[in-house]
Amino acid sequence: MNNNSKFLLALLVGAAAGVAVGYFLASDNKEEIVENLKNTAGKIKDELESEFEKGKQVVEDLKSTLNNLLNKAS
Numbered sequence: 001m002n003n004n005s006k007f008l009l010a011l012l013v014g015a016a017a018g019v020a021v022g023y024f025l026a027s028d029n030k031e032e033i034v035e036n037l038k039n040t041a042g043k044i045k046d047e048l049e050s051e052f053e054k055g056k057q058v059v060e061d062l063k064s065t066l067n068n069l070l071n072k073a074s
Contacts, residue, residue, distance in 0.1 A: 024033055 024030060027033060
């Protein structure tokens with residue numbers, strides 16, 4: 001990714017964050033928005049933890065398979 005692409009990406013992310021903050025500040029239902037964000041963040045955290053555990057299991061399985069292959073080759 002070149003510098004121009006990085007700049008444009010940072011600009012877009014900054015603009016999106018600005019729009020989100022502006023919407024939040026102008027909204028009458030701030031507590032509902034915060035609660036929705038907390039719930040969504042919790043769901044994402046749970047999904048990431050689950051995927052991380054799956055990844056750890058895949059690595060353990062690969063290590064076991066590799067060790068078995070190496071032991072057979074010896």
